[in-house]
Amino acid sequence: MPNIKVLKNPGYLYDLNYLFYLKFNKELCIESVEKSRRDEAKAYFTHISTLFGDISDDLFVFYHADESGRCFMITYFFDPYKNQFATNFDFTFLKNKLTDVDNLIKGLIRFYFTDFPQERLAECLESREKLFSAIKESSYDNDKKCRLYEFFHSPLPYIQMLQSELIEKEILLTSYYQEHYNLILTAHNNTSIEVLSQSIKGEKDFTFIKDEGKTLFTSYCLLHKYWMKYFFIPEGVIYFLGYDYAAGMHAYLEQIKTPPLENLCAALGEKSRIQILDHLLKMGEATCKDLEKIFDFSGSTAYHHITILSKIGAVKVRNEGKTIFYSVNKPFFDTVRNLLAKYSKN
Incomplete structure (x- = not known):
């Protein structure tokens, strides 16, 4: 069996985004936890939100989840960069990506109008009038429509606020990680390759890692403590594990089965x-x-x-x-x- 190599930055940056995700999707976060632990999760999420302080409602468009649970920031500024998880994926990398304002705005249009054919999407990218018409005709509720109108009418202040609040919360998160890093060490010491291998749907085992000279990585989260997810990356496989992931493992495996x-x-x-x-x-x-x-x-x-x-x-x-x-x-x-x-x- 391969050894496990720990990467700090991917899980750390997911936690940073999760803090904002939690602000706008608390009920969804609670529902994602095993039923027997939801009361505990509700108290925990409230504690985390209080500990890290207020987050502006104006960041709604970046972090509010769609019907599948996805939000813009994780969909466009986390998942697509999985090939950098084992190399240069850190907070500086994220900040640099967010300075490309035009790309960010285009990404938001694509995110909120996912099912548009290419031709209509191109029209919305080029014409504010076409974009506002698309918002009006959409099935979104009035609150979301208003937020989209307000953002696309004057996006720069919202983007600057996003950049500023990420920097502010990242400072707090750094301190939190320093104070609670022992939880990650404990989780790592208790991580079982045998159990992790069960969660790769459709894969038999980890032999391909050894056979192809690949690496098995883990990256732990302190805020999203119930989480478990994996990505195939060029270097091998990376698991994102909340430090309390083992407690939810049974429910996770049952969900895969049924x-x-x-x-x-x-x-x-x-x-x-x-x-x-x-x-x-x-x-x-x-x-x-x-x-x-x-x-x-x-x-x-x-x-x-x-x-x-x-x-x-x-x-x-x-x-x-x-x-x-x-x-x-x-x-x-x-x-x-x-x-x-x-x-x-x-």
């Missing part, structure tokens, strides 16, 4: 995702770039759909160098069939 029916219906209730699954079934596997070309998706739209399918376990992930291939996870649908069998006549 996804909640409401989550399943939400994920598969979109026609585009069924088309993606049909294509993967026919072709065997495909990349995000393949899906963009075949279905005329924007990059963010393809990523959005495949992320939701991956999140519930409907597709498997295979890493080949820097290219990620997706395929149908057939054992998952065996589980779904069994899950639905109780509603059948026999």
Whole structure:
């Protein structure tokens, strides 16, 4: 079995973003915790929010989650840089990315209008009138529409506020990590490769790491203490683990085996995702770039759909160098069939 190498910065930066995510999605954060621990989680999240102080409501557009639980900042300024997780991904890297104001604004338009075809998306990127018309015609509630109008009417003050508040909270987070780093050390000492290997859906074990000269990384979170997620990266695999991840491991593994029916219906209730699954079934596997070309998706739209399918376990992930291939996870649908069998006549 491979040894585990710890990376500080990825988990630390996720925690920084999670602090803001918690501000705008507290109920969603509580619901993501195993039911038996939700009262504890509610008290914990309240404690963290109080400890780190107020966050401006004006940062709503950056951190409010969509129906799949994604927010803009993590979708555009965290997940896409996974290939840098083991190298230069730190707070300076993030700050530099946020100085590209035009790219940030374009990213927000793409995020809030994920399902737009390329042509209409291009119109919104070029014309404020077209963008405001899109906001008006959208299915968003009035509160979100107002926030989007206000941001896109004068985005620079909001972006400057984001940059400023991230710097302010990062200073506080540094102190918090220094005071509580023993929790990370304890979590690392108790981390089991055998248990981690069970959570890679569709993968047998970690032998590919040894066979291909890869590395198994972990990066721990002190604020998002219940979290567990992994990414395939060029250097191997990186696990993000909240320091209390072990307590939620049973629920995590059960969720993989039997996804909640409401989550399943939400994920598969979109026609585009069924088309993606049909294509993967026919072709065997495909990349995000393949899906963009075949279905005329924007990059963010393809990523959005495949992320939701991956999140519930409907597709498997295979890493080949820097290219990620997706395929149908057939054992998952065996589980779904069994899950639905109780509603059948026999």
